[in-house]
Amino acid sequence: MALFSSQEYLSSAVRLPSPAKTNDCSVFTALGHRRTIRDISPAKLPPQIISNLLWAAFGVNRPENKFGVSGRTAASASNSQEIDLYVAQKDGIYLYDAGKNLLQPVVSGDLRSAALTPGQHSIDAEAPLTIIFVADTHRLTATRGYKDAGLEDPEVQKAYCYVDTGLIAGNVYLYAAAEGLAAWFHNCDKDRLAKALGLRSTQRVLFAQSVGYPDGA
Numbered sequence: 316m317a318l319f320s321s322q323e324y325l326s327s328a329v330r331l332p333s334p335a336k337t338n339d340c341s342v343f344t345a346l347g348h349r350r351t352i353r354d355i356s357p358a359k360l361p362p363q364i365i366s367n368l369l370w371a372a373f374g375v376n377r378p379e380n381k382f383g384v385s386g387r388t389a390a391s392a393s394n395s396q397e398i399d400l401y402v403a404q405k406d407g408i409y410l411y412d413a414g415k416n417l418l419q420p421v422v423s424g425d426l427r428s429a430a431l432t433p434g435q436h437s438i439d440a441e442a443p444l445t446i447i448f449v450a451d452t453h454r455l456t457a458t459r460g461y462k463d464a465g466l467e468d469p470e471v472q473k474a475y476c477y478v479d480t481g482l483i484a485g486n487v488y489l490y491a492a493a494e495g496l497a498a499w500f501h502n503c504d505k506d507r508l509a510k511a512l513g514l515r516s517t518q519r520v521l522f523a524q525s526v527g528y529p530d531g532a
């Protein structure tokens with residue numbers, strides 16, 4: 316396991332294909348299929364599906380507003396967009412850059428076990444992709460959106476970060492249901508991940524969500 320140097324970090328970014336419609340499932344039908352599926356095949360997801368999944372989760376869906384901030388597929392407190400999606404795959408963990416539609420490598424090595432709920436190892440989870448939700452509270456106080464007084468209060472900050480994570484996770488569940496994929500929102504080894512990712516003092520690992528093909532499908 317090694318953090319990438321800044322040179323490697325910039326040179327080895329994985330460009331994702333543009334998000335594109337792959338099926339015509341209605342929101343209503345997707346809601347009918349929405350559920351947690353924990354038995355996930357280790358088979359890799361194609362780049363187009365990864366791109367669509369991350370775009371559905373928290374991609375850019377409209378141009379910059381009058382404050383110079385692009386709109387996203389999930390709401391966030393004061394539009395601070397304080398949740399980053401780190402993506403754990405077999406070869407390492409990447410940071411989703413929604414604006415550039417790419418995955419920036421952060422740390423090499425298979426850390427997917429750290430992205431599982433500690434103590435829940437009876438489940439043989441080898442999902443090809445696990446999203447790790449990381450909040451940066453600095454972005455709440457530094458938002459260019461409407462600033463409400465609560466943004467400075469640590470308790471309110473915590474609530475906003477969890478709510479904003481839940482909104483993204485809901486999008487992931489819905490996209491997975493529409494695409495016939497398995498999705499599973501779960502806890503994770505926050506300390507191990509925070510160390511591995513070299514997080515700043517304002518960043519916190521909150522939850523994780525695994526996605527892949529349903530096992531045996």
Ligand SMILES: Cc1cc2nc3c(=O)[nH]c(=O)nc-3n(C[C@H](O)[C@H](O)[C@H](O)COP(=O)(O)O)c2cc1C
Pocket residue numbers: 349350351352353432435500501502
């Ligand atoms: C905040 C939260 C934490 C969760 N943590 C775990 C977890 O650590 N392990 C797990 O197997 N499932 C976890 N889940 C998934 C729930 O157990 C699951 O959503 C619930 O049983 C309802 O099932 P459904 O999603 O199929 O409707 C979590 C869900 C939420 C919303």
